[in-house]
Amino acid sequence: MSGLLEAIFERLTGRLPIGWLQLAHNKMRLAAALAGVAFADILILIQLGFLGALIESTKFPYRQMNADILLSSSDMNTLADSNPLPRQRMYEALAVPGVSAATPLYYGRIDWKQADGTIRTLDTFGLDPTQLAFKTPGINAALDLLKLSDVALIDSRTRNVAKSVFTDIDAGKALSFEARGRTLSVAGTFVIGGGMTTDGYLIVSDQTFLKLFPQRVAGAPNHILLRLEPGADRDAVTAELRERIPQYDTVARSLETAMAKDTAFQTTQKPVGVIFGFGVVIGIMVGCIIVYQVLSTDVADHIREYATFKAIGYPQSFFLGIVFEEAFILAVFGFVPAVIITTGLYAIIAAATGLPLDMTVARAIGVLLGTIAMCALSGAVATRRLAKANPADLF
Amino acid sequence: MKAQSSAMIEAGAAIVLRNVNHWFGDGEARKQVLFDIDLAIARGKLTVLVGASGSGKTTLLTLMGCLRRVQDGSIALLGTELRGATEELLVSSRRRLGFIFQAHNLHDSLTAMQNVRMGLEVHGAEAMRDWRDAAAHVLTTLGLGDRLDYLPAKLSGGQKQRVAVARALIGNPDIVFADEPTAALDKDSAALVVGMLKRLGTERGTTTLMVTHDTRIIERADCIVALQDGRIVDGSAVG
Numbered sequence: 001m002s003g004l005l006e007a008i009f010e011r012l013t014g015r016l017p018i019g020w021l022q023l024a025h026n027k028m029r030l031a032a033a034l035a036g037v038a039f040a041d042i043l044i045l046i047q048l049g050f051l052g053a054l055i056e057s058t059k060f061p062y063r064q065m066n067a068d069i070l071l072s073s074s075d076m077n078t079l080a081d082s083n084p085l086p087r088q089r090m091y092e093a094l095a096v097p098g099v100s101a102a103t104p105l106y107y108g109r110i111d112w113k114q115a116d117g118t119i120r121t122l123d124t125f126g127l128d129p130t131q132l133a134f135k136t137p138g139i140n141a142a143l144d145l146l147k148l149s150d151v152a153l154i155d156s157r158t159r160n161v162a163k164s165v166f167t168d169i170d171a172g173k174a175l176s177f178e179a180r181g182r183t184l185s186v187a188g189t190f191v192i193g194g195g196m197t198t199d200g201y202l203i204v205s206d207q208t209f210l211k212l213f214p215q216r217v218a219g220a221p222n223h224i225l226l227r228l229e230p231g232a233d234r235d236a237v238t239a240e241l242r243e244r245i246p247q248y249d250t251v252a253r254s255l256e257t258a259m260a261k262d263t264a265f266q267t268t269q270k271p272v273g274v275i276f277g278f279g280v281v282i283g284i285m286v287g288c289i290i291v292y293q294v295l296s297t298d299v300a301d302h303i304r305e306y307a308t309f310k311a312i313g314y315p316q317s318f319f320l321g322i323v324f325e326e327a328f329i330l331a332v333f334g335f336v337p338a339v340i341i342t343t344g345l346y347a348i349i350a351a352a353t354g355l356p357l358d359m360t361v362a363r364a365i366g367v368l369l370g371t372i373a374m375c376a377l378s379g380a381v382a383t384r385r386l387a388k389a390n391p392a393d394l395f
Numbered sequence: 396m397k398a399q400s401s402a403m404i405e406a407g408a409a410i411v412l413r414n415v416n417h418w419f420g421d422g423e424a425r426k427q428v429l430f431d432i433d434l435a436i437a438r439g440k441l442t443v444l445v446g447a448s449g450s451g452k453t454t455l456l457t458l459m460g461c462l463r464r465v466q467d468g469s470i471a472l473l474g475t476e477l478r479g480a481t482e483e484l485l486v487s488s489r490r491r492l493g494f495i496f497q498a499h500n501l502h503d504s505l506t507a508m509q510n511v512r513m514g515l516e517v518h519g520a521e522a523m524r525d526w527r528d529a530a531a532h533v534l535t536t537l538g539l540g541d542r543l544d545y546l547p548a549k550l551s552g553g554q555k556q557r558v559a560v561a562r563a564l565i566g567n568p569d570i571v572f573a574d575e576p577t578a579a580l581d582k583d584s585a586a587l588v589v590g591m592l593k594r595l596g597t598e599r600g601t602t603t604l605m606v607t608h609d610t611r612i613i614e615r616a617d618c619i620v621a622l623q624d625g626r627i628v629d630g631s632a633v634g
Contacts, residue, residue, distance in 0.1 A: 015516060016509055018502070025504030025546075308500040311462060312562075313490035313517045392462040394496045394574075 009325070019325030022298060033294040037334025038341070040287030041371055045342040047279030048363055053355040054273055055263045057195025060356075061123075062259040064192055066135045067225035068234055069099075069241065070258045074251045077265040079258075080107060080123060080197065084220030089250045093224065096240050098232035103131035104221030106209045110179045110202065112158075120158055122202040126209025133225055138190030139203055145187040146205040156189040158200025159354035180212045194354045196272055284374055291330055291375045295323055295382035303389050311391035319386050327379035331372040339364055408435035409570050409602040410459050415468035417454055428454050429625045432468070436570075436618075439600040441593055443613050446622035452606050453574065455622065459604065460492055460572045461485040473569055490517055493568030497575040499559040501547040507534055507558045508543045514562035522566070533561040538587065552579040560588050564595070571595075573605040577612060589615055 002024055009017035023030045061079055071089055076082035090102045106126035111119045127133040129146040138153065145151050154175075156166040166189050169175050175186040184204070194200045210216055228237055234254055241252035253261070267273035299306070306319055339359065346357040415432040418425050429451045436442050436459070444452040457463045458470060458477075464485075465478040472488055480488070493514070501510045511530040515522050531543055537557040547555050556579045563571060571592060577585035589612050595601035596617075605612065613619065621629040 016505070016512060018505070021504040021509070022502075302502070304498070304500050305502045308494070308496065309513065309517075311460070311489060311494045312514060313486055313492075315486055391494075392457045394494075394498070394500065 009329075013321065013325060015321075017325065019322045020329055022302065022322075023326055023329055029294070029297075033290070033330055034334045034337070036290035036294070037287060037330050037371065037375070038338040040283050040290060040374075041335055041338030041367060042342050042345070043283035043286060044280050044370070045338060045359075045363070045367055046345060047276050047283060048367065049342070049346055049349075049357045049359075050355075051267060051273065051276040051280070052360070052363065053357050054196050054266055054276065056356040057193065058263045058266050059259055060192045060195065061125075061201065062255055062262070064134045064136045064139075065105075065225055065255060066132045066227065067255050068228045069226040069238055069252055070255050071224035071226065071241070071245070071250055071252050072222070072258065074247060074249055076251065076258075077269070078262045079223070080109070082107070082222045084216070084222055085224070085250050087219045087221055087224075089245050090221075090224045092245055093226055093241055093252075096237060096244055098228050098237040098240070099226050100229040100232075101131070101227040103128050103133050103225050104206065105133055105223040105225055106206055106213075106216065107222040108209065108213045108216070109198070110212060112177055112179060112202075114161070118160070120161060120199040121197075122155070122158065122200050123198040124202040124204060124209065124212070126204050126206045126212075129205045134190075134203075136190045136192070138188060142188040146203070146208070148185075148187075150182055150184050150208055150211070151187050151204070152184045152208070153188045153190055153203040154186045155192045155194070155200035155202070157191055157193040157354055159194040160199065182212060184208075184212075193356060196266075196355070199354075284370070287371065287374045288378045291327060291378035292382055294330065295326055295379050296385055298326065299323065299382055299385045303385070304394065306386060306389040307391045307394050310389055311394060316386070319389070320383055323379045323383050323386075324376055327375035328372060331375040332368070335368050335371050339367075407438050409438040409473060410434075410436040410604070411469075411471040412459070413469040415455075415458065415465065415470060417451075417458065417463075417466050427625065429458075432627060434620065434627060436602060436604055438602050439596045440617035441589075441596060441603045441605065441615065442618040442620060443616040444604065444606045444620050444622065445608070445613065450622040451625040452622045456572055456574065456604065456606055460494065461488045490566070491569045493563035493566065493571040495560055495563045495571065495573040495576040497578055499547070499552075499555040499579070501555055501558055501562075503547050506544045506546055507539060507550065507554075507561075510547070510558055511561045511565050514565045518566055529565055530561070533565050534558065536591065537561055538584070553581055553584050556580055557584060557588065560591075564591070567599065568601065570602040570604060573603065573607075575607055575609070576605065577607065577609050582611070585609065585611055 006017055006020060009020040071085065071093060073083040073085045087104055090104060093099050094102050108124045110122050110124050112122055113119055129143045132140055134140065142153050146153065165175065169186055169189050176183055190203065192201045204212065206218065210218060228234060238252050238254060245252060267277065343359045346359055349355065350357040412432050412434040415429055416427060417429040418427045420426055432455065444456065446452045458465060459472065461472065461477060470477040473491060475488055508530050511534060512526055515526050515529065534540060534543055537560060539554060539557055542550060542554060550558065556576065560576065577588060580588060592603045593615065596603060607613065620627060
């Protein structure tokens with residue numbers, strides 16, 4: 001195996017692969033170095049996984065919406081924190097050429113108390129059951145049921161709820177639970193999935209919503225979903241909406257723009273997003289320090305040999321090549337176990353939390369390239385020690 | 396006689412030094428270690444530098460070996476003036492030289508063959524053709540034919556030193572600089588190495604410049620240069 005790798009690296013470098021031979025010679029140090037790089041990679045991948053889960057879970061409800069443009073309050077940062085806006089804006093929007101349909105969406109949050117006393121937090125949307133506010137099949141198939149008072153549809157991916165609860169619902173066995181002083185009957189399920197701030201979603205009619213949240217009024221939804229006529233220019237319609245609708249209380253954005261703003265806010269303004277981003281930075285720093293320690297120690301241990309090579313006539317680029325060869329090997333060989341371990345950890349965490357944690361190809365490639373860059377940076381710093389390799393000192 | 400400075404030998408000299416002075420340190424701590432060195436090292440000969448510790452022989456060796464910059468005077472190495480030479484010129488000049496250090500400085504993760512290969516690889520792809528045969532030949536000549544794939548840790552001190560000699564010689568250098576190369580060798584091995592260097596001088600015109608206190612070598616030297624307190628006190632052809 002070692003001989004095969006030696007042959008491969010010799011072919012890649014076009015010379016004796018001294019970097020690989022040095023690393024392979026001290027197997028304990030190599031194992032420790034690879035463990036260090038793998039640890040840093042796992043740290044980075046886990047943090048990126050959480051960051052990705054935050055982003056994905058933020059996008060979930062947007063992707064289910066049957067809308068081209070979203071009207072929200074002008075101070076909206078996220079789907080959940082948008083203040084109510086006048087329903088009158090919906091009628092004003094309908095007067096804009098290109099807008100074919102509009103429907104209000106109400107947002108609130110309720111607690112679902114479990115038999116064991118624990119609480120599941122459900123982000124709750126109230127919608128007009130005569131309109132297709134969502135594209136979700138489970139929701140649209142049960143709109144007629146929602147017309148009944150205190151009937152709800154529940155997200156079958158709600159965190160920490162037994163699967164049997166949802167299979168029973170789908171089998172026709174109605175579920176009832178108390179929420180905000182009312183008894184809700186769950187008549188069906190749909191699939192969205194929980195996120196960092198919610199365990200799952202609940203859909204009710206606008207009338208049921210107003211009963212659950214009596215302080216809310218029908219004339220002030222949280223969002224208004226607009227659909228456009230086929231062939232309508234979305235950007236032009238959005239611009240026209242901004243012209244016609246007062247911007248002091250309402251903002252018109254394409255669904256994609258609203259989703260992008262929400263995810264940007266979650267990842268850069270909310271503490272949880274900043275913490276995950278900081279975790280990535282810490283992982284990179286840990287990796288850099290570990291690789292620097294390994295490479296600089298390696299250079300120091302071979303300083304007389306390097307000085308000998310200098311005396312023989314090898315240029316500085318030769319020594320840089322050795323150090324970068326070592327950095328590349330540490331990066332790649334440390335990355336492989338890190339990806340395998342992290343994929344397993346993702347599965348465990350996803351099962352425990354319901355968060356959308358997946359090892360994407362883009363993330364894996366990004367971290368591999370980042371690891372190579374991280375190791376190369378550490379190698380570049382470590383090569384400063386090469387200056388001490390003075391062949392005149394050998395005599 | 397001051398044979399090395401005569402015009403006749405200088406014409407065929409591998410190295411010519413004129414009024415070479417050298418200092419170490421700066422300011423108040425500046426100390427001169429070489430004084431007005433005039434010397435011509437004959438091509439194809441074994442020249443031995445002798446002198447007490449601190450006499451300047453190592454400094455002189457490193458100056459001629461392009462390992463230090465010439466501060467004052469002139470050193471012409473194989474016709475190339477080293478004073479004011481660029482780093483690139485010094486590096487390329489060193490590729491025409493072979494170095495044997497008192498410590499073997501073998502790479503601990505490379506086999507004997509691979510260590511020797513490093514003396515050849517510096518010369519580029521053309522030189523690497525049949526490197527295995529070349530490395531095996533020189534190691535076998537030095538009595539290490541059964542140790543080709545051994546790591547340094549598995550070799551004795553004398554065997555390591557012979558690998559270092561092989562590394563210095565495999566590139567067919569024009570000049571070999573050696574610092575106490577036989578210190579770690581037994582009598583037979585020392586004789587083998589010196590005999591090889593002398594034979595290279597005869598057959599290929601390889602010049603050897605050696606710092607040594609080993610009387611076994613001094614007796615076989617073609618020229619002896621004696622240094623004392625940074626000055627040449629005797630430069631004589633022998634034999």
